[in-house]
Amino acid sequence: MMKPSLPSLRAEFPIFTQTIEGHPLVYLDTAATSQKPRVVLSAMQTFYEEDNANVKRGMHALAERATEVYEAARSRVRHFLQAQCPHEIIFTRNATEGINLVARSYGETFLKKGDVVLVSLLEHHSNIVPWLQLKEKIGIEIDWISIDPDGTLNMDDMNEKLKTRNVRLVALTCVSNVLGVITPYKEAVNLAHKHGAVCLLDAAQLAPHSPINVIEMDCDFLVFSGHKVYGTTGIGVLYGKEEHLRRMPPFLGGGTMIQEVHRTMFTPADLPEKFEAGTPPIAEARGLHAALDFIEGIGWEAIHVHERTLLTLALEKLIALPFIEVFGPRDPQKIAGCVSYVCSGVHPHDLTEYMGRKGVCLRAGHHCTQPLHRFLKAPATSRLSIGIYNTEEDLTRMVEVLEEGYHFFTGK
Amino acid sequence: MDIYAENILDHFRHPRHFAPLLHSSMNHEEWNHACGDSLHLWLLLKDGKIAEVGWTGTGCAISQASMSILSEEMPGMSEEKILSLTKEDIYTMLGVPIGPRRFKCALMSLHTVKNAILKVQGKPVQGWVETVGLEKN
Secondary structure, X not given: OOOOOHHHHHHHOHHHHOEEOOXXXXXXXXXXXXXXXXHHHHHHHXXXXXXXXXXXXXXXXXXXXXXXXXXXXXXXXXXXXXXXXXXXXXXXXXXXXXXXXXXXXXXXXXXXXXXXXXXXXXXXXXXXXXXXXXXXXXXXXXXXXXXXXXXXEOHHHHHHHHHHOOEEEEEEEOEOOOOOEEOOHHHHHHHHXXXXXXXXXXXXXXXXXXXXXXXXXXXXXXXXXXXXXXXXXXXXEEEEOHHHHXXXXXXXXXXXXXEEEOOOOEEEOOOOHHHOOOOOOHHHHXXXXXXXXXXXXXXXXXXXXXXXXXXXXXXXXXXXXXXXXXXXXXXXXXXXXXXXXXXXXXXXXXXXXXXXXXOEEOEEEOOOOHHHHHHXXXXXXXXXEOOOOOOHHHHHHHHHHHHHHHHHHHOO | OOOOOHHHHHXXXXXXXXXXXXXXXXXXXXXXXXXXXXXXEEEEEEOOEEEEEEEEEEOOHHHHHHHHHHHHHOOOOEHHHHHHOOHHHHHHHHOOOOOOOXXXXXXXXXXXXXXXXXXXXXXXXXXXXXXXXXXXX
16 A cells, blocks of 8 residues: 555645744644635535525426535435435534434433433533433433543443443444544444443544444444534534434424425425425535545545554653643544643643644633533643644644743743 | 733733732632633722732633732722723733633633622622623623
């Protein structure tokens, strides 16, 4: 196999032609949103310039083309996830909306007061709050799978809770958006099924870094966001097993999702339209299609090697700094996408703002994971997250500016 | 120009009045959960005026420097004077441009001292909307 030379990919991303106050743009915030390659932007522009129309019922050439574009994107996602059929793919606004759809539609219909939804301490608020809302609404209970000090999911604890509590649904992230720790999600799905619970996987942070096979994973539901896999904002994906999706009532009501509407009742459309009320994100679907072609054109093996090299280097450099505390596993094999840390004597917001002014873009805060940050006993962290366009020079520059920032604030 | 001007960094590195006040009349604590910042304020009041101030806290340079700078101005101020302070007064004391991303850091000191005085007066504490003003966020 040819040695991958991913740094050349940078040229495919128009945003990197700029500088920030004279400094090169070092983008290490891909876990928040990825930058977009030219092929994605041009595919969307071409759609608007040549094929734009609303999908489904327009009786004209453009409507036909737009519908083809939209449904081709659905097929593309189906292949990306290796799902059985295209109608198991529901387009949403983002991963968050996918989880809300499941909590509202599946949760309100098939869960009842006293049933337990099991989540982990690694979850993003998007995989916590919809379940808390369900708790408020119908009285389900929420229990938490604990984690080890380095963020590894405690499978014994999960097993114990499945054995002793009435767990009907497990909602688990595949990769932590803070610690980067990869959870044993396949094992977790098996364990959930063994105890009669369904399993939803949040793949928002997995999808940019690893191939996904929903049949092999055997998850009941899986969500991800388009904008984190080099597509644009405004589109996300919910995969659901057909047997579940068929039985679930619609989530949002409106156009497209109905068969018949009368003055007193309606009947819902078939899958997948049942869950896609209103005009969908058509151009965004075209962009996502192009993004998935782009990623798989590079190849997962090349992406894996490149990103692992970067994470190894990032860990090495950060651990070597005496004033930096790194959270999560120190083993780059156990993480994907990101590393979070705090700097002694400097608040992450100050440090990250300082770095941002030097063109080094990171994120600081609790990263929508307050329960996890309470566990870490850190109100906030700085997070670096990588994508296919990052280089070793990016990390060298980050550490250089990080050291400068430490001296700037502490005067040491 | 820079929010991390020398005076801000100086107050952040060497905060003034940074200790609990053992003989205080009252104390009050505020948190900004979004940032994880906290301020704990102790006041000694005499004849309706601030006689002594002490505080501790954790957070970003702006939030801590803002409290430090305000704590230097507070002794001698009446309760009513404290309650009439505006965000512009704080911005003037800081002397650096505060943008929309950092205004809560800058104004946490004001929020804390105002609520401390309201507490002293037996009135309900106010929310961020009242501290910050309606026109901005």
